[in-house]
Amino acid sequence: MSKVLELKNIEKTFYAGTVNENYVLKNLSLDLEEGDYVTVIGGNGAGKSTMLNIISGALMPDSGNVVIDGEDVTKLKEYQRAKYLGRVFQDPRMGTATHMSISENMAIANRRGSKRGLKWGLPKSEEAEYKELLSILDLGLENRLDTKMGLLSGGQRQAVTLLMATIQRPRLLLLDEHTAALDPKTAAKVLEITDRIVTQNRLTTVMITHNMRDAIKHGNRLVMLDAGRVILDIKGEEKQNLTVDQLLKKFEHLGGESTLSDRMLLG
Amino acid sequence: MINIILGAVSLGLLWAIMTTGVFLTYRVLDYADLSVEGSIVMGAAIVAKLITGGVNPIIATVCAFAGGLAAGVVTGLLNTKLKIPSLLAGILTMIALYSVNIRIMGKANITLLKSETVFTMVETIGLKGNTGVIIVAVVINAAIAAALYWFFGTELGCAVRATGDNRKMARAQGINTDTMKILALALSNGLVALSGALIAQDQSYADVSMGQGAIVIGLASVIIGEVIFYRGNFLNRLISVVLGAVVYRIIIALVIEMGMKPTDLKLFTAITVAICLALPTFQPQIKAKLAKILPQKKEVK
Ligand SMILES: Nc1ncnc2c1ncn2[C@@H]1O[C@H](COP(=O)(O)OP(=O)(O)OP(=O)(O)O)[C@@H](O)[C@H]1O
Numbered sequence: 244m245s246k247v248l249e250l251k252n253i254e255k256t257f258y259a260g261t262v263n264e265n266y267v268l269k270n271l272s273l274d275l276e277e278g279d280y281v282t283v284i285g286g287n288g289a290g291k292s293t294m295l296n297i298i299s300g301a302l303m304p305d306s307g308n309v310v311i312d313g314e315d316v317t318k319l320k321e322y323q324r325a326k327y328l329g330r331v332f333q334d335p336r337m338g339t340a341t342h343m344s345i346s347e348n349m350a351i352a353n354r355r356g357s358k359r360g361l362k363w364g365l366p367k368s369e370e371a372e373y374k375e376l377l378s379i380l381d382l383g384l385e386n387r388l389d390t391k392m393g394l395l396s397g398g399q400r401q402a403v404t405l406l407m408a409t410i411q412r413p414r415l416l417l418l419d420e421h422t423a424a425l426d427p428k429t430a431a432k433v434l435e436i437t438d439r440i441v442t443q444n445r446l447t448t449v450m451i452t453h454n455m456r457d458a459i460k461h462g463n464r465l466v467m468l469d470a471g472r473v474i475l476d477i478k479g480e481e482k483q484n485l486t487v488d489q490l491l492k493k494f495e496h497l498g499g500e501s502t503l504s505d506r507m508l509l510g
Numbered sequence: 511m512i513n514i515i516l517g518a519v520s521l522g523l524l525w526a527i528m529t530t531g532v533f534l535t536y537r538v539l540d541y542a543d544l545s546v547e548g549s550i551v552m553g554a555a556i557v558a559k560l561i562t563g564g565v566n567p568i569i570a571t572v573c574a575f576a577g578g579l580a581a582g583v584v585t586g587l588l589n590t591k592l593k594i595p596s597l598l599a600g601i602l603t604m605i606a607l608y609s610v611n612i613r614i615m616g617k618a619n620i621t622l623l624k625s626e627t628v629f630t631m632v633e634t635i636g637l638k639g640n641t642g643v644i645i646v647a648v649v650i651n652a653a654i655a656a657a658l659y660w661f662f663g664t665e666l667g668c669a670v671r672a673t674g675d676n677r678k679m680a681r682a683q684g685i686n687t688d689t690m691k692i693l694a695l696a697l698s699n700g701l702v703a704l705s706g707a708l709i710a711q712d713q714s715y716a717d718v719s720m721g722q723g724a725i726v727i728g729l730a731s732v733i734i735g736e737v738i739f740y741r742g743n744f745l746n747r748l749i750s751v752v753l754g755a756v757v758y759r760i761i762i763a764l765v766i767e768m769g770m771k772p773t774d775l776k777l778f779t780a781i782t783v784a785i786c787l788a789l790p791t792f793q794p795q796i797k798a799k800l801a802k803i804l805p806q807k808k809e810v811k
């Protein structure tokens with residue numbers, strides 16, 4: 244089994260040397276095997292988003308290395324790493340260009356990782372492919388290729404963003420609470436679509452969630468972050484049989500520094 | 511009266527080229543670029559210097575465009591590489607260009623009264639006065655709109671639009687947003703300088719202060735075009751911007767005709783732009799008021 248991602252001794256402090264100094268990631272290391280579908284949980288401010296931002300290059304670590312498929316990408320800029328990564332953000336507005344149409348957005352995503360030149364950017368020949376992909380979502384979007392992204396609901400946008408993140412198969416799919424801004428029913432639907440896309444394409448995936456039940460229900464591995472460290476890493480059969488109660492007990496036993504938020508318990 | 515209108519139309523069409531440049535930064539890139547105040551003069555300065563030096567007016571005009579490209583690149587580098595906030599980066603270029611433009615001209619203004627210009631060139635084939643200017647300007651505007659429509663449909667052009675729309679998304683899709691910004695700023699300032707070069711040839715002089723307030727005139731024109739004409743796709747937007755610039759000039763010509771002091775024009779323009787920019791803020795209240803006044807079930811828009 245080859246490693247898709249290696250985080251090696253990542254350190255990150257915000258506002259170092261000021262009164263607001265915030266030591267967020269503490270010697271964080273994490274490896275992802277090919278095909279891992281990891282759910283990540285942890286209290287507010289545990290450093291989950293910071294970890295994802297460091298993988299994607301949106302933030303640079305103070306020290307440590309990010310290795311994707313054996314290649315050290317620590318020094319690569321965000322746009323240079325994009326060829327390996329598919330990303331969906333918490334805010335549904337962040338993942339798409341709102342003034343551009345669905346098909347324009349998909350055409351842009353379809354060129355992730357390749358050079359963009361003076362060829363026509365929206366060939367008619369690609370529309371059939373987009374329609375087919377959109378029809379998988381079962382949201383009726385396949386007949387609305389020319390609709391501006393900004394006119395879609397949050398759930399529809401997240402679903403399209405998922406397609407955009409995976410239309411060019413990424414080595415690693417990064418999901419940062421991508422259903423947190425949606426109502427429960429829509430969130431469930433988007434999660435179900437996520438599962439389908441991840442399993443069909445056998446994507447290596449990191450999914451941050453606030454919801455313990457979702458973290459248990461989805462994926463084949465569960466990681467809990469607390470105060471910038473991995474304090475739990477449950478895989479395989481143990482993950483399959485995990486319950487919310489067990490997870491809470493483990494957390495208490497480990498004496499996590501942060502309290503688990505209500506949102507996280509109740510979810 | 512007809513002559514006043516024709517004069518306004520020809521001037522509007524020349525300013526439309528700069529308005530298209532402003533549209534590229536302000537609307538497509540979502541970047542308020544003030545360097546245009548300097549690059550419009552730069553275009554005029556380069557063309558005046560070269561023409562009085564005996565260079566062919568067409569070549570001189572192309573050089574003016576190139577000068578504008580360079581100015582845009584400078585603003586882009588200040589913003590992306592040195593991380594200077596966009597407004598400030600534009601102001602720095604604008605201020606620097608004031609000195610550069612005087613250096614180019616060697617003095618504060620140059621007259622082109624006795625020189626050959628692109629407009630005297632078309633006069634030799636019988637297109638005199640406003641008619642000649644209007645025909646030349648329509649051809650250039652049409653060529654620019656066609657070129658931009660093509661460019662923004664290409665992969666690269668889509669990447670620029672995505673950058674203007676959502677920088678975070680663009681980077682996540684592997685787009686080098688810094689390069690796209692520089693590219694759009696260069697294109698924009700190139701067009702603005704081209705516009706300055708043509709305005710100078712039309713008015714037969716280049717003056718170092720002719721750019722004052724250009725950004726506000728550009729914004730006013732963009733907004734007027736959007737309010738009155740904009741329906742639908744990108745090509746339509748480009749055309750509405752050109753028409754907006756023409757309408758702006760006609761309005762100005764009319765208010766002057768009605769007795770407004772030319773020196774009050776900038777105040778008038780600034781107030782117009784302020785009102786237009788504030789409209790979205792007040793639209794809900796205005797709509798609510800209108801709905802009270804007009805109780806019948808009609809769409810208020
Ligand atoms: N770009 C940034 N600049 C400064 N501080 C930041 C930045 N990003 C995160 N932080 C700080 O780092 C800490 C960890 O934030 P992070 O977003 O990683 O937490 P999280 O685990 O994702 O929490 P949540 O569950 O609330 O999303 C917080 O205290 C946050 O304020």
Ligand SMILES: [Mg+2]
Pocket residue numbers: 291292293419420
């Ligand atoms: Mg977070």
